[in-house]
Amino acid sequence: MDFLRELRWLLEQVPRGRVTSFKALADALGDGKAAKAVYVTLKESKLPGWHRVTRSDGGIPFHEAAGTLIQEGIRLSDSRVVGFQGIKFTDFRSQRPLALLRREQRSLASRVVLEDRLEKPGEVGGFDLSYQGNRAHAAAVVMDREGVEVLDEVRLTTIVSFPYISTYLSYREFEPISLCYGRLRCRPSLLLVDGNGILHPARFGIACLVGVRLGRPTIGVAKSLLLGRVDSGVKQGENSQIHHRGRLLGYAYRPGRGKPIFISPGHMISPSTALELVKGLCKERVPEPLRLAHLACGQMRRAAVG
DNA sequence: GCGACAG
DNA sequence: ATCTTGTCGC
Numbered sequence: 515m516d517f518l519r520e521l522r523w524l525l526e527q528v529p530r531g532r533v534t535s536f537k538a539l540a541d542a543l544g545d546g547k548a549a550k551a552v553y554v555t556l557k558e559s560k561l562p563g564w565h566r567v568t569r570s571d572g573g574i575p576f577h578e579a580a581g582t583l584i585q586e587g588i589r590l591s592d593s594r595v596v597g598f599q600g601i602k603f604t605d606f607r608s609q610r611p612l613a614l615l616r617r618e619q620r621s622l623a624s625r626v627v628l629e630d631r632l633e634k635p636g637e638v639g640g641f642d643l644s645y646q647g648n649r650a651h652a653a654a655v656v657m658d659r660e661g662v663e664v665l666d667e668v669r670l671t672t673i674v675s676f677p678y679i680s681t682y683l684s685y686r687e688f689e690p691i692s693l694c695y696g697r698l699r700c701r702p703s704l705l706l707v708d709g710n711g712i713l714h715p716a717r718f719g720i721a722c723l724v725g726v727r728l729g730r731p732t733i734g735v736a737k738s739l740l741l742g743r744v745d746s747g748v749k750q751g752e753n754s755q756i757h758h759r760g761r762l763l764g765y766a767y768r769p770g771r772g773k774p775i776f777i778s779p780g781h782m783i784s785p786s787t788a789l790e791l792v793k794g795l796c797k798e799r800v801p802e803p804l805r806l807a808h809l810a811c812g813q814m815r816r817a818a819v820g
Numbered sequence: 821g822c823g824a825c826a827g
Numbered sequence: 828a829t830c831t832t833g834t835c836g837c
Contacts, residue, residue, distance in 0.1 A: 680825045709826050740826045
């Protein structure tokens with residue numbers, strides 16, 4: 515989905531003399547959770563009609579918009595639209611593209627294999643990204659199964675067009691990850707991705723997409739909990755199950771004294787095997803291939819700045 | 821029924 | 828994820 519194009523299309527529908535809100539635009543895109551992404555996008559690229567977008571209470575988010583709004587006959591009082599409810603436009607024509615993406619996730623989720631299809635004990639690849647606006651610095655680090663020796667590494671920079679929206683992360687980060695994977699000299703037999711696998715409302719987080727699209731065993735490792743409930747008080751070095759709607763979706767694992775990480779299968783691996791493999795790779799809080807990929811991304815970004 | 825929500 | 832200084836601790 516082309517996020518900018520969809521947003522441009524919706525903004526064209528707001529008539530002169532009317533306004534709409536970030537939330538209303540997000541709803542029209544198919545998911546109200548995208549309201550912040552709409553805000554960030556409009557803040558960075560002022561599409562035609564950007565000045566007609568307000569907060570949910572009619573507040574003006576961009577001070578520069580006030581003059582144009584008044585010219586269009588909209589009355590403002592204390593940086594808020596007077597009679598907001600009356601002139602608020604919500605009657606959008608839209609295919610609701612985010613709802614389509616959610617449907618796609620639910621459909622692809624049926625292809626996820628939750629049994630161990632791990633080939634020979636081979637290499638493990640970690641993938642991570644860091645950003646400068648819509649510039650994504652991506653890195654892949656391949657190590658041995660114990661996370662001791664680096665066997666291969668790839669770094670690249672690309673432009674991403676899809677914003678960060680919780681539960682749609684894969685539509686932002688899959689392409690850079692896929693590009694990294696394609697440039698590796700030796701293909702790892704197991705992939706680690708920053709984010710969730712089946713620990714996702716559609717049971718299809720980014721680790722699942724990476725696994726299914728690349729046809730490789732994949733595990734998702736997240737640093738904060740997206741959904742589900744964890745038994746409170748996980749002791750260090752130990753783990754506890756994460757259930758959601760009666761299903762075991764992953765584990766919370768506390769490598770040290772700090773916060774836990776959240777492990778879930780992406781593809782071709784069982785929850786328990788995913789947990790054990792990640793445990794074996796955790797020298798620090800995050801498994802080594804992911805930690806080194808994270809460091810590589812940070813270096814790239816700093817090098818691009820200075 | 822409503823809110824929360826990976827990077 | 829990013830914006831950011833010094834500071835506490837192993």
